[in-house]
């Protein structure tokens with residue numbers, strides 16, 4: 001009986017070692033994880049939360065001046081590839097705005113396209129969030145930013161989805177969720193933006209992340225419910241909708257953080273939800289940490305609620 005028990009403990013330890021350790025990154029704050037599988041590794045492109053101080057950002061608010069990218073072959077050991085873009089290297093961005101919010105990255109025709117929001121320098125267009133692109137030959141850079149942001153987009157939280165037929169789509173948020181086709185150069189819109197009306201209508205929706213499984217398009221997004229964001233999703237037979245609200249992926253009650261922000265990937269035959277909370281900064285929820293947990297589907301294609309693990 002004693003040997004059986006010891007074996008069980010050993011198996012649990014070994015299984016534990018193979019699981020994601022949450023939070024994933026512990027030596028800096030990170031948020032809004034956009035996870036991608038490139039080759040045999042997972043790359044995560046998060047926002048990088050730093051603390052605003054007088055003269056550097058708005059004290060008490062989100063403050064981000066650059067992006068790091070992290071990669072892993074087992075979701076346990078993470079390599080920090082360092083800074084890939086910073087606000088003072090983007091020609092059109094206000095280098096004193098500290099507003100490099102949630103990004104995304106996608107591969108096409110041998111190049112990696114990194115999409116990021118930032119505040120535009122004052123111009124004839126006014127000021128506000130725009131979405132820029134930086135291009136690299138490798139998933140960890142070096143990334144070269146384009147001279148101008150994407151024409152026709154005002155907002156935050158860009159997400160890019162490439163359909164099986166080679167058509168790319170870009171999604172973003174500005175109170176609600178918007179989408180348009182992208183030209184094959186990945187730098188210009190190929191259609192007029194549309195609003196992706198998803199149920200329920202009320203409350204801020206942001207952080208779109210679209211993926212496809214078994215021919216169905218899943219639009220995942222954080223939605224402010226009870227003053228805190230919960231992760232919801234809607235389903236459609238088309239990447240531009242109409243989408244039908246399908247349920248909650250992660251309830252707001254488990255987190256003390258008023259934002260959450262997700263991405264969904266399949267890696268080595270297991271689906272995962274990447275998200276964030278403020279584990280490492282319980283008293284200040286603008287200093288967040290990225291996490292990952294397994295995600296499972298029901299037989300009918302709906303998503304089972306994801307439980308946060310704390311190891």
Ligand code: FUB
Nearest residue numbers: 047101102207259260261
């Ligand atoms: O990280 C800044 C903002 O908070 C993101 O852009 C939103 O999605 C929310 O997570």
